[in-house]
Amino acid sequence: MSSDRIAEYLDSFHRSYERIMDELSKAIIGQQDVIRQVLACIFTRGHCLLVGVPGLAKTLLVSSLARTMDLSFKRIQFTPDLMPSDITGTNVIDETPSGRREFRFVPGPIFANLVLADEINRTPPKTQAALLQAMQEREVTVAQTTYPLPQPFFVIATQNPIEQEGTYPLPEAQLDRFMFEVRVDYPTLEEEELILARTTRGESPELNKVLSGRAILKFQKLVYSVAVSEYVIKYVARLVRATRPSDPSAPDFVKELVDWGAGPRAGQFLVLGAKALAALDGRFHVSTQDIREIAIPVLRHRISTNFQAQAEGMSSDDIIRRLIETVPEPEVKKWQG
Numbered sequence: 001m002s003s004d005r006i007a008e009y010l011d012s013f014h015r016s017y018e019r020i021m022d023e024l025s026k027a028i029i030g031q032q033d034v035i036r037q038v039l040a041c042i043f044t045r046g047h048c049l050l051v052g053v054p055g056l057a058k059t060l061l062v063s064s065l066a067r068t069m070d071l072s073f074k075r076i077q078f079t080p081d082l083m084p085s086d087i088t089g090t091n092v093i094d095e096t097p098s099g100r101r102e103f104r105f106v107p108g109p110i111f112a113n114l115v116l117a118d119e120i121n122r123t124p125p126k127t128q129a130a131l132l133q134a135m136q137e138r139e140v141t142v143a144q145t146t147y148p149l150p151q152p153f154f155v156i157a158t159q160n161p162i163e164q165e166g167t168y169p170l171p172e173a174q175l176d177r178f179m180f181e182v183r184v185d186y187p188t189l190e191e192e193e194l195i196l197a198r199t200t201r202g203e204s205p206e207l208n209k210v211l212s213g214r215a216i217l218k219f220q221k222l223v224y225s226v227a228v229s230e231y232v233i234k235y236v237a238r239l240v241r242a243t244r245p246s247d248p249s250a251p252d253f254v255k256e257l258v259d260w261g262a263g264p265r266a267g268q269f270l271v272l273g274a275k276a277l278a279a280l281d282g283r284f285h286v287s288t289q290d291i292r293e294i295a296i297p298v299l300r301h302r303i304s305t306n307f308q309a310q311a312e313g314m315s316s317d318d319i320i321r322r323l324i325e326t327v328p329e330p331e332v333k334k335w336q337g
Contacts (some may be wrong), residue, residue, distance in 0.1 A: 030187045041180050044269075069212075070210075071114045082127050089107040112153075113154070152213055229285070247261075251322075270294060300315075
């Protein structure tokens with residue numbers, strides 16, 4: 001593909017991104033960084049975990065996103081009595097006109113382009129695990145038969161960070177399936193005043209469709225083709241390895257405050273997330289600033305802090321910020337003429 005053609009595609013992608021942001025602003029006030037991170041996740045075929053207290057429009061954000069992207073959307077409300085078959089689907093017995101009985105598969109809500117797993121930590125691990133194959137292989141196996149899921153396919157899960165009673169924390173292996181853990185924070189004063197004024201009129205904004213599923217698949221290929229230099233790869237490897245207390249390159253504060261750090265998948269997601277940010281901005285190359293921008297949502301759920309960190313009031317976010325300030329960029333070899 002010629003550089004002019006690539007530049008044309010990137011320009012089209014950037015304009016589509018701006019249109020999506022304009023449409024979402026009709027329903028969602030503020031949360032620009034959250035939306036940008038969720039879109040970066042979608043355009044790299046990733047899954048996203050939204051963490052925030054109730055009432056911050058997490059569910060509205062996901063449903064509005066599905067409407068602007070013309071995607072099939074299903075919401076699964078996770079509860080303690082939810083069973084795996086309630087998510088994946090199940091076989092039922094049908095009687096044919098000839099009187100013969102046979103099994104027929106009834107697909108569950110997982111068979112959609114965009115699946116909202118609402119309050120995912122409210123259901124037991126057995127049911128949480130029903131999402132693992134779908135998220136990793138994008139297929140579901142029921143009664144020894146494997147069914148492919150529609151493409152594109154994304155899982156966006158929500159979680160309440162303050163309520164612990166009657167909840168089941170996600171295992172580390174399942175947390176690692178989520179590309180980003182995105183924190184949804186309170187709005188600013190000006191945003192909250194606008195929310196109160198706009199949402200109490202009884203009006204429902206009409207969102208226009210910007211992208212089709214086919215266009216999303218095309219843009220996903222474009223994001224994967226964004227160039228990443230060896231310099232950026234070296235920086236990502238240094239940053240990820242510095243999160244591991246057993247690694248010789250880890251700073252002293254990591255060895256003191258961290259039990260275990262991020263694995264190679266974190267590095268993969270850092271590179272892919274940075275590619276998406278570059279493409280959203282209309283750029284065909286990844287910078288180390290893109291890596292730093294995406295580092296916290298990629299790494300925060302892949303670093304386990306110990307008791308000393310908790311006693312000092314240090315969260316994984318604080319440790320990642322210190323790492324960004326501490327880990328140097330690779331040295332550039334001088335050209336020998």
